[in-house]
Amino acid sequence: MYAHLLQPGKIGSLYVRNRVIMAPLGSRLTTENGAVTDDMIEFYSQRARGGAGVIVIEAMGIEYPQAVGKPNHVRFHDERYVPGHAKLVEKIHECGGKAFAMLWHAGINKGCLEGVQPVGPSAILNPNTGIVPHELTVDEIHELVNKFGQAAARAKLCGYDGVNVHAAHGYLLSSFVSAATNQRTDEYGGSFENRIRFPLEVLAAIRRNTGKDYPVVFRINGSDFIDGGITPEEAAAFAEALEKGGVNAIDVSAGVYGSIDTMIEPIQYEEGWKLYLAENIRKHVSIPVFGVGVIHDPAKADKAIADGQVDFVCVGRELLCEPQWVNKAAAGETHFVKCIGCNSCFERIGKNLPIRCAVNALAGRELHTPRPAEKPLNIAVAGAGPAGITAAVTAAGRGHHVTLFEKENHIGGQLVLAGAPPRKDKILEYIGYLQEELNRSEVEVKLCHEFTVEDARSFDRVIVAAGAHCRTIPLKGSGFEYMTAWDALQNRSFSWDSRNVLLIGAGSVGCETALYIREHGAASVTVVEMREKIAADMDNISRMKLLHELAECGVRTLPSTVLDHMENGMAYLSGNVGEKIPCDTVVEAVGAAPDRELCDALYQNGIPFINIGDAACIGKIGEAVRGGFDAAATI
Numbered sequence: 069m070y071a072h073l074l075q076p077g078k079i080g081s082l083y084v085r086n087r088v089i090m091a092p093l094g095s096r097l098t099t100e101n102g103a104v105t106d107d108m109i110e111f112y113s114q115r116a117r118g119g120a121g122v123i124v125i126e127a128m129g130i131e132y133p134q135a136v137g138k139p140n141h142v143r144f145h146d147e148r149y150v151p152g153h154a155k156l157v158e159k160i161h162e163c164g165g166k167a168f169a170m171l172w173h174a175g176i177n178k179g180c181l182e183g184v185q186p187v188g189p190s191a192i193l194n195p196n197t198g199i200v201p202h203e204l205t206v207d208e209i210h211e212l213v214n215k216f217g218q219a220a221a222r223a224k225l226c227g228y229d230g231v232n233v234h235a236a237h238g239y240l241l242s243s244f245v246s247a248a249t250n251q252r253t254d255e256y257g258g259s260f261e262n263r264i265r266f267p268l269e270v271l272a273a274i275r276r277n278t279g280k281d282y283p284v285v286f287r288i289n290g291s292d293f294i295d296g297g298i299t300p301e302e303a304a305a306f307a308e309a310l311e312k313g314g315v316n317a318i319d320v321s322a323g324v325y326g327s328i329d330t331m332i333e334p335i336q337y338e339e340g341w342k343l344y345l346a347e348n349i350r351k352h353v354s355i356p357v358f359g360v361g362v363i364h365d366p367a368k369a370d371k372a373i374a375d376g377q378v379d380f381v382c383v384g385r386e387l388l389c390e391p392q393w394v395n396k397a398a399a400g401e402t403h404f405v406k407c408i409g410c411n412s413c414f415e416r417i418g419k420n421l422p423i424r425c426a427v428n429a430l431a432g433r434e435l436h437t438p439r440p441a442e443k444p445l446n447i448a449v450a451g452a453g454p455a456g457i458t459a460a461v462t463a464a465g466r467g468h469h470v471t472l473f474e475k476e477n478h479i480g481g482q483l484v485l486a487g488a489p490p491r492k493d494k495i496l497e498y499i500g501y502l503q504e505e506l507n508r509s510e511v512e513v514k515l516c517h518e519f520t521v522e523d524a525r526s527f528d529r530v531i532v533a534a535g536a537h538c539r540t541i542p543l544k545g546s547g548f549e550y551m552t553a554w555d556a557l558q559n560r561s562f563s564w565d566s567r568n569v570l571l572i573g574a575g576s577v578g579c580e581t582a583l584y585i586r587e588h589g590a591a592s593v594t595v596v597e598m599r600e601k602i603a604a605d606m607d608n609i610s611r612m613k614l615l616h617e618l619a620e621c622g623v624r625t626l627p628s629t630v631l632d633h634m635e636n637g638m639a640y641l642s643g644n645v646g647e648k649i650p651c652d653t654v655v656e657a658v659g660a661a662p663d664r665e666l667c668d669a670l671y672q673n674g675i676p677f678i679n680i681g682d683a684a685c686i687g688k689i690g691e692a693v694r695g696g697f698d699a700a701a702t703i
């Protein structure tokens with residue numbers, strides 16, 4: 069099975085047990101000074117134990133403070149970091165994996181950490197940070213070339229099996245390659261040959277510092293996906309030059325911060341959609357080429373290698389969700405959790421919080437694996453959404469006797485609604501995964517059973533995961549049809565044909581419902597939002613993609629706007645837009661509120677309970693899953 073994916077590979081002089089490389093994932097599992105921690109060691113070694121051939125340790129600053137974006141980015145500019153990394157590498161080796169260090173300089177993408185100005189090829193405004201970087205002098209470039217070389221020597225000293233040089237994503241090296249950010253007129257700018265000079269000098273310095281046999285990979289962009297950025301043709305020429313310079317493999321990614329949805333894809337992107345960029349480069353070089361991006365299914369990864377698109381697959385978020393991905397593939401196991409592309413992992417690290425995953429409660433806290441229960445108890449869980457199911461399965465896994473009650477005739481809770489809008493079927497797949505988790509567990513599931521105080525009396529412990537209800541606001545005006553966004557998404561047979569719809573509330577639920585309604589035939593959809601920002605509750609990447617989709621399908625979004633009143637088939641708007649629009653149907657998406665009825669009843673009857681998920685606090689999937697897990701892990 070998966071003969072291509074699981075066959076041994078070779079990167080320069082290094083033999084690798086299979087063709088799976090863990091893509092670099094900034095984890096923020098470091099100390100506040102960017103040093104390796106035990107959490108970080110366990111995070112990576114668990115993925116090595118799970119079978120990945122190579123683990124690429126996340127971007128590490130080759131100098132400080134300019135090379136790193138945040139204080140707790142991995143620092144690698146000094147010998148004092150060697151012992152921690154040596155310990156990390158040793159552990160990965162003990163687990164049968166190889167370890168690469170990603171050498172990185174943030175360049176223009178760094179914020180103003182500690183008041184230090186970012187550096188770049190040219191002093192032009194970076195629209196993503198709002199900062200004009202300092203234009204590096206030639207002497208400063210030479211100094212950085214040396215620092216890359218020294219960092220590679222340090223990596224070798226730590227025992228790293230190779231280095232992966234970050235020359236992608238608009239960071240320092242790739243900002244020199246791109247004509248959009250490099251407007252120099254000296255030997256490091258202008259012609260393509262000049263623009264690739266800096267990365268080639270870095271490669272030469274690494275070779276000088278590590279010897280001719282030390283495996284060196286460059287991560288480059290197969291396309292920047294912005295006007296004036298690196299094109300697939302330039303990427304191929306860059307790869308050719310790197311091969312001539314002695315690089316051992318090319319890792320092909322894509323996107324810069326202005327096109328970040330192509331770098332770290334949100335839910336809408338299909339599996340392996342950008343492997344064609346790696347395939348393009350593979351036609352121009354004879355060294356191995358890695359492809360990355362939305363790889364979840366081992367069969368598809370295997371096929372990409374068999375078809376000659378790539379030599380290795382680089383898997384990021386899927387290994388965050390399922391550390392045992394490779395071992396499970398090798399064993400023919402098809403039950404594993406797939407990444408839902410929610411990007412809450414990236415959103416968290418952007419806020420400097422340690423990495424977590426929405427669908428893997430243990431990601432980033434692998435050392436906290438729960439122990440078997442000391443004494444098996446009878447546990448009731450009320451509500452079969454993600455929080456309730458995770459709690460039930462986790463508690464049963466620890467040896468408790470668990471009964472899961474659900475008032476509906478199906479599991480999933482709000483996931484069912486979350487999976488209804490266009491191109492969100494990965495959520496529906498996740499419901500399928502949760503169902504299989506229940507099937508494989510000892511949990512007794514009681515559907516169509518609304519849990520009561522009387523039920524609670526026969527259990528040792530009660531966990532309430534009762535979810536939330538949709539808020540509504542009083543609306544007046546006759547001759548209009550009214551419904552909530554939840555109703556709209558639930559009622560699949562409702563005909564939207566030729567309707568003029570006003571949607572109130574442009575949070576993520578409102579915007580996704582608007583898209584659903586428009587794609588189901590509505591003549592017009594207008595979304596009004598009293599706040600200044602549309603989809604303000606979403607992470608930046610998912611938001612970028614959703615706003616693009618709304619614009620493309622002609623949904624009108626009006627921030628800082630409220631509905632004044634409705635009459636005679638018209639909605640009168642005030643705020644930023646003082647106009648009336650034709651309207652026959654009004655959909656409300658004004659948020660959700662915790663369902664506390666059951667909690668109140670238990671409380672009034674003096675029955676202790678643990679409240680989790682939306683019933684405790686409205687949150688995203690990850691918060692529900694971790695809440696459910698933590699509740700069950702401590703009983």
Ligand SMILES: Cc1cc2nc3c(=O)[nH]c(=O)nc-3n(C[C@H](O)[C@H](O)[C@H](O)COP(=O)(O)O)c2cc1C
Pocket residue numbers: 091092093094095126127170234287321331332333360361362363382383384385386413414417423
């Ligand atoms: C939380 C997170 C952190 C990341 N950190 C890095 C990084 O340090 N260096 C890098 O080159 N790419 C980084 N990436 C990009 C990934 O390596 C990968 O290219 C991208 O997530 C697409 O692959 P995937 O769909 O398999 O996750 C990061 C992505 C995520 C989600």
Ligand code: SF4
Pocket residue numbers: 385386388389406407408409410411412413414424425426427428
């Ligand atoms: S947090 Fe979301 S995007 Fe990130 S790995 Fe987990 S499921 Fe995938």
